[in-house]
Amino acid sequence: MTPMDRRRFLKVTAITGTSAALASCGHPENQIIRFVPEEELTPGIAVWKPSVCPLCSAGCGVIARVMDGDAEVFRNGQPGVTRMGLARKLEGDPAHAVSQGRLCVRGQAALQVTYHPDRLTTPLKRTGERGSGAFQEVSWDEAIGELVSRIDALVGGGQAGAIAFLGRPRRGRRQALVAEFLRALGAPAPVSFALFDDGVARHANELSFGRYQLPTLDLARARYVMGFGADFLGTWNSPVAQNVAYGRMRQGQPGVRAKFVQVEPRVSQTGASADEWVAIRPGTEGIVALGLAHVIMREGLRPAAAAGRAGGLVDGWASGLPAFTPQEVEQRTGVKAARLERLAREFAAHGPSVAVIGGAALAHANGVVQALAVNALNALVGSVDAPGGIAFTPTEAPPARPARSLRDLLGASPQLLLLDDANPVFATPAAARVAEALRSIPFIASFGCFVDETSALADLILPDHSFLESWTESSPESGAMEAVSVTAPPAMRPLYATRAMPDVLLEVSRRLSRPLDPPLPWQTFEELLQAPPAAAPAAPTRPASAAPVGWADAQFDGDAATYPFHLLPYASQALLDGSLAHLPWLQELPDPMTTAMWSSWVEINPHTAGQLGIAQGDMVEVSSAHGAVRAPAVISPGIGPDAVAMPVGQGHETFTRYASGRGANPIRVLAPVEEPATGTLAWSATRVKLAKVSGPDGSLVLFAGATRERPDHHGRG
Amino acid sequence: MAHRWGMVVDLDRCTGCEACVTACHAENNIPTVGAAEAARGRAMHWIRVERYWEGEFPEARLTFRPVLCQQCDNAPCEAVCPTYASHQTDEGLNAQVYNRCIGTRYCANACMYNVRFFNFFHPQWEKPLQLQLNPDVSLRESGVMEKCTFCVQRIRAAKLEARAEARELVDGALQPACAQACPAGALVFGDLNDPESRVARLSESPRGTRLLEEYGAEPKITYLQRQGWHEPDIQ
Amino acid sequence: MNRTSNNPLADDLVRPLFHTSVWFYGSVTVLASIVLCGAAAWGYQLWYGIGVAGINWPVFWGFYLTNFVFWIGISHAGTLISAILRLVNARWRRPVTRCAEVITVFALMIGAMFPVIHLGRPWLAFWLAPYPSAREIWPNFRSPLAWDFFAINTYLTGSLLFLLLPMIPDFALVRDRSTGLRKRIYGLLALGWQGTTKQWHRLEAGMQIMAIAIIPVAVSVHTIVSFDFSMATVPMWHSTIFGPYFVAGAIFSGIAALIIAMAALRRLLHLEAYLHPVHFENLGKLLLLMSLLWGYFVFAERLTVWYGNEHSEMAVFWATQRGEYAPLYWTMVICNFVIPLPILALRQLRTVAGTVVASFAVLIGMWLERFLIVVPSLARKPLSYTWGEYTPQPVEIILMVATFAAMILLYMLFSKFVPIISIWEMKVGNQPHPPVVTETEDELAGLWKARP
Structure with missing residues (x-):
């Protein structure tokens, strides 16, 4: 009592x-x-x-x-x-x-x-088949007791190594607590998973600049910005900070208006704001960057020495990148040689200039070398750690290179999985067979606030507070020139019988039959946060690799004859990687490019659509060698005839009333191609074929009427 | 001197991120109507980011243009409303008195910007989403027209606060939700009657234009056109 | 007083009031059911909200306003035509006037319902009326909808008076022929009519005043209805031609409705002796005139828009001319022009059947014309981002069908309670069987005199 x-x-x-x-x-x-x-x-x-x-x-x-x-x-x-x-x-x-x-x-x-109507309010225990969604409410006492007994059984049986933790990429003391808990338990380190996790960019930055970190873009002082597929005004890196800086870059520098060029195969929302869109073949962003560097070096616009270590990492740099002549680049990327030369001259002449790569451009098997090429270009024009260039936020706790990946986790056949808000069942290709691997884990406990495709497989759900009801912390890895660290108490009291995940872990640790060694010294997460932080880790600079990396062409799954189109998935402006598909405001937000709401769609070049007899709204099937999805067509002049694009975010089987059974998920049909150095999914590396299935089925909900301001006489927009 | 609220939309800054759209929904208790109703043209967005394509691949270009109520001085919506639900306040706002609206929808037809939205049904907030509602903004019932108010509740609160503190309003401190959220700083709100205000100075910009100015509605929103890039002389 | 039962004319014309067939009851049941369906549809809409209709952003006006304009147009048949014919003293008018005036009153009642049905909050429709409210708020007299309110009410009041005045002697006649309750009711309606010379003089004077007064009212009503559109700066609404265009269209569809109503009465009430082919021929000529006038207006409207080449107007122009509304547009042209023109121009085809066929085509065409005025302009407003479309929903279609049923039902009931052909006017004409050929020339002359 x-x-x-x-x-x-x-x-x-x-x-x-x-x-x-x-x-x-x-x-x-x-x-x-x-x-x-x-x-x-x-x-x-x-x-x-x-x-x-x-x-x-x-x-x-x-x-x-x-x-x-x-x-x-x-x-x-x-x-x-x-x-x-x-x-x-x-x-x-x-x-x-x-x-x-x-x-x-x-x-x-x-x-x-x-305030989501489908938010979980109490702990739940699975009653039906796995994935059937049948749960019954249990008390916290019972739920934690169940988890403790499971952990006890494994630890007692000497199987502490079979306890695994899978969460979203987070940093800060919450994550430190998790790591500490696992270490004391004798379990392997926590694994984080996100579809758009930027591991490639961080890895390349570590090679080039010794920082395993996303860059902070000093757009506000830049006079020439060259984007390589990075949706930095939409979804990539630190969009708010980048938008603020972008606004200043456009109209905040008296007497100067910077130029912004975006190099990408499909116009992203960011590309739409560019002064110039350079359409290229998918996976060739790095070639353009190296071509620009070639011209700059050839014409002596900047001394090659300025590139330092970052340039030295690219094979052939010292000899002026002889393989990347404008003619060669034109052949491989589709960018006209004269245009490349003009861009190179502008880029070198109108500094401070900065090149940015991220997102889709790095979602290739050659992602690292693409990023290295752009890093070298930045170094060449002296825009690293310089005003108007890229810099690295001096954060106390920079991101750590993950010790294990999702594949490592699943490969080790864990016996107990602690799941914290990651949804790999939704965000991995069907061919990776993640759901099957998860089903074979005997016990899964989830801390998520919602039932999604992955937590639907859980045996026990211990719902966390919402962020407004929790202690929150942030020490962003990018977005600011100085270190930022915020710890905030809950903004409101919890509505429901939920508990903060760190507090649950602490209670579990107290109730284990064999106490942790060493014991966790805090009673609550709040106590942990108010304790003085541990000594700052050593300086983040690591020795960068010295061996030059040769250019590698992007590799695509599926042969070009059977699968003539590149499938370019992209992060939805509203729903991001699908983890926000449950929020009605975002579902009803018109997509900035297509104005679609509550929908999935396939963007198709008008020429391609004409050849295949596809009209706006027609249902089309996008099939790779690994599966097929159906979605309505959106005819868009912003994509090349050799590619189709689909937003990620819809296509949830189970994710609240607003997202379940809506639209299609392109990630499911991707080939499980990985970037070899980081093991992240190369989500732009799949080729597909396209076929019209039927006329419009009404699933494409557009807010706008016409797409052009002055549609032609037939009312076509 | 009375205030005269106006806005400047800098199209050179706008990135189409649509933070304004959701900010407006959150501030003004605008209902979401769901997929089926949205498909029937009932979605409500007091501010929207219009996008227009120009040209063909690979020279295609896209432009964004946030459009909200233009708070016209000579507003066509006001004249046609038979019940004065739509009327001009002495601070130049196009007010919509929800309780006075009988739902002729004539104002929405007369408005060439199509920035007026109609409650075709009673708005629903599935429990407990009603907890997100802003208590400062009244809910609208079925059959009533609604539209951007320049966040009149914020204007009133700021004026009350200023009066309580016996001071003038500070330019820039008072912002509607869209302008406050806008990361790129594309939306600038303020008092056009204050010659020192940012909005008054920006609306004099040579890049300034008015949307559908030829209709003579005298909108109080100035659009600063996108600027082209011209290669500067290199010294 | 010679209003005895051995008067064959009065016998004929009063007969429907005293003898009712099974068919009548059957039809009334069917029609009343349809009207009840309409009432239920409206109840459904009131309960759930106006969203059950197909209107949307940006097409905020749809079927309801289409029907409003259509029925107000139909209402122009009667009173206006009857007034003109009275003023030019066209003798062939006598069997026609009351059929026509009744159309006006009922069509107005039905038409005036639609703006209320269409409101988001119809229970507040009374705010359109100027009444001393506690908050001292009057209707906004700058709004064309407020003008509508007054125009329609004035027209309805005037038309009712215009209809009721010449009915007084006939009510007296029915009173004198009936007994019991019926006698008392018609006695009340007859307002103590005794047929004295003084009463006849006053009636004639009243009729004359009403006939003169109602013409400008009728013209103004449809002009004001057109102002609902032309006052708004919506592409292809904002047009100076709309006033006369709407009035012409109204008379056009009104005559068509009148022809159909007369043909139906003639057939069902066996009034062949009173509604002679010459009436249809004459009305057919009027319809021909209006068809030509309508064609002229459409041509003038379309040509100026096309020549002006203003981009937002052109969007509407092309949407109707060869875009998604083109099928409706060309059906309208065929119905309003291509079909009626040969039928009405060729004497051989200008028969009762011919004019009825042409009239049906005109009704369809004029309904489409109203639809094509209301919807495409809203679907193509100046910012092309906001372009939309409109699909009518069942509730709108049911309500529309119900109003047609209501019109027929009201007409049938009216013909049961009031002699549908003015008996005393026929008597004044003193020619139960109007001459066919000789009078035509007189009538034409009368018509020409009526030209301004």
Whole structure:
């Protein structure tokens, strides 16, 4: 029994008083239990509380506008109503160096995570078949007891190594706690998984600059920006900070308007803002970069020595990249030689200039060498650690090179999996057979707030608080010139019987039959956060590789005769990698390029569509050697005739009422091609064929009418 | 001197990120209508980012243009409303009095910008999504027209606060949700009657144009056109 | 007083009031069911919200407003034509006027329902009326919808008076022929009519005043309905031609409705002796005139838009001319021009059957014309990002069908309670069987005199 303190006494009296009053009404199911408010609030007066947006790894500081309101809550296992502080709106935190008072579209929608109607409210235990979604509610005591007994059994049997942890890429003390817990248990290090995890970019930056980190772009002071497939104004790296800097680059430098050139096979939302779009063949971004470097060196626009280590990593650099003459580049990329020479001269002459690569450009088997080429180009024009160039945020805790990958984890046949908000079943190719591997794990415990494709396989769900109800922290790896570190208390009290995952781990550690060695010294996560941080790790600079890397062409799965088109999946502006598909605001957000809402689609060049008899809205089948998906066609002049593009994000089988059974997931049909150095999925490396299946089935929901401002006489847009 | 609220949209800064769109939804309690209704043309976005393609591959280009209520001085929506639900306030806002609206939808037809949205059904917030609602903004019922208000609730709150502190409003401190969210700083809001305000100075820019100016509605939103890049002389 | 039962003319014309066939009851049941379906559809819409209709962003007006304009147009048949014919003293008008005036009243009632049905919150429709409210808010007199409110109400009141005035002697006649409750009801309606010279003088004077007054009202009503569109700067709405164009279209569809109504009465109430082919021939000529006038307006409207080449108007122009609305557009042209023109121009085809065929075509064509005015312009407003489309929903179609049923039902019921042909006017004409050939020339002359 819980001891009866004053607060609990008041609650109980309130409950019984209300029950007594309502019992006379004769409708016991209509009873409303009103709890005593837990905090003092001035009605109608907003309080702003800091927090951190959890939806991507940029780590934007936010402030939540908290006002009082009546909420249906769970208290002590009892549903009822209480008056409490509720977050009503999120804004960027003006004091945060990354968000600078601004917030992106996804950050604005993060509010709905907390109030989602399908959010899990109590611990659940699987009752039906795995993946059937049949769960029953259990108490926290029972749920933690179950997990403890499972861990005890494994540890007691000397199988602590068969305990695995899979989460989203996170940094900070929450992740440190997880690592510490596993280490004390004798289990292998935690594994993080995300579809767009930027491992290739970090790896290349480590080689080139000794920093395993994403760069911070000083666009605000740049006068010439060359993007290589990086959707830095949409979804890549630190979009808010990059948009802020971009705005200053455009109109914030008196008397100067910078030029922005985007090199990519499909116009991304970022490319749409470019002054010049350079259409290329997929996977040839690095060739363009090296071609530019060739011209710059050949014409003596910058001394080759300026490239330093980054240049030296590219084979043939010292001799001026003889294999990358403009003519050669034209042949391999489709960029006209004269245009390349012009761009090279502009790039060298109108500094500070900066080149950016990321996202789709690195999702190739040759991703590392592509990134190395762009890094070398940056070094060549002296834009590394220079105003208007790229820099690395001096963060206390830079990202660590992952010790294990998802494949390592699954390959080790774990007996118990702790799952923290990662959804590899959705975000891996079907051919990688991740779901099957997960099903063979005897026990899975999930900490996620929602049932998605992966947590649907769990045996036990221990739902975490939403971020607004939790302690949050951020020390972004990029987006600011100075180190940023934020720890924020919960912005509001929890609505439901959820518990913070670190607290659950700490409780598990206390209840284990064999105490951890060494024991975790904290009772709660809050205590951990208030403890002085451990000594800062050693300087992040590592010796960079010295051996030059030769150019390697991108390799594609599927032969060009059978599968004539490159499939270019891309991160959806609204739904990102699909982890945000459950938020109705984002589902109903018109895609910036196509204006589609609640939909999946396939972008097809008008010429290709004409040849295949495909019209806007027609259902088409996109098939690779590994599977097929169907989605409506969107005819777009922003993609070449040799490629089709699909947004990632829809196609969830199980992910709340708003996302389940909606659209198609292109990731499922990808070939499991990996970038060899990092083991990350090369998600742009699959070739597909295309066939019209039927006319429009109504699943393409567009907000806009025409696509052109002055459509032709037939009303065609 | 009375305020005259206006906005400048810098198309050279806008990246089409649509942070403004969701910010507006969150601030103004705009309902989401769901896929089926959205497919029937009932989606509501008080601010939208229009995009237009130009040219063909590989020379295709895309332009973005955020469009919200232009808060016209000579607003066509106001004249046609038989019940004065749509009317001009003394601070130059095109106010929409939801309680006065009987739903003729004439205002929406008269508006050449199509920035007025109609509640075809009672808006629904599936529990507990209603907890996200902004208590400062009234909910609209079925059959009522709604539109961008320049976040009038924020204007009122800021004026009250300034009056309580016996000071003038500070330019830039008061922003509608879209402008506050806009990462690229493409949306600038302020008092056009204050010659020192950023919005007043920017609206004098040579890049400034008005949307569909030829209709004579005298919109209070100035669009700063995208600037081309011209190779500067290298010294 | 010679209103005895041995008057064959009165016998003929009063007969429907006293003898009712099974067919009548059957038809009334069917029609009333359809009307009830319409009422249920409206109830459904009230319950769930106007969203059950197909209107959307940006096509905020659809079938309801189409039907509104269509029925207001139909209403022009009656009163206007009857008033003109009275003023030019066309003698062939006598059996026609009341059929026509009734159309006006009922079509107006039906038409005026649609703006209310179409409202988002119809229970607040009374806010259009100027009444002293506690908040001292009046309707916005700058709004064409407020003008509509007054115009339609004025026209309805005027048309009702215009219809009721000449009915007084006939009510008296029915009163004198009936007994019991019926006698008392018709006695009330007859307003104490005794047929004195003074009463006849007053009736004539009243009729004359009404006939003169109602013409400008009728013209203004449809002009104001056209202002609902032309006052808004919507592509192809904002046109100076809309006033006369709408009035011409209204008279056009009104005559067509009148021809159909007369043909039906003639057939069903066996009034062949009173509604003679010459009436159809004469009305057919009027219809021909209106068809030509309509064609002229469409040509003038289309040519100026095309020649002006203003891009947002051209978007609507091409959408109707050869875009997604082209099938409807060309059907309209065929129905309003290509079909009626030869039928009505050739004397051999200008028969009762011929004019009825032409009239049906015109009704379809004019309905399409209203639709093509309302919808394509909204679907193609200046910012092409906001272009949209419109698909009518079942509730709109049911309500539309129900109003057609309501019109027929009201007409049938009316013909059961009031002599549909003005008995006293026929008597004044003193020619139960109007001469066929000789009068035509007189009538034509009368018509020409009516030209401004």
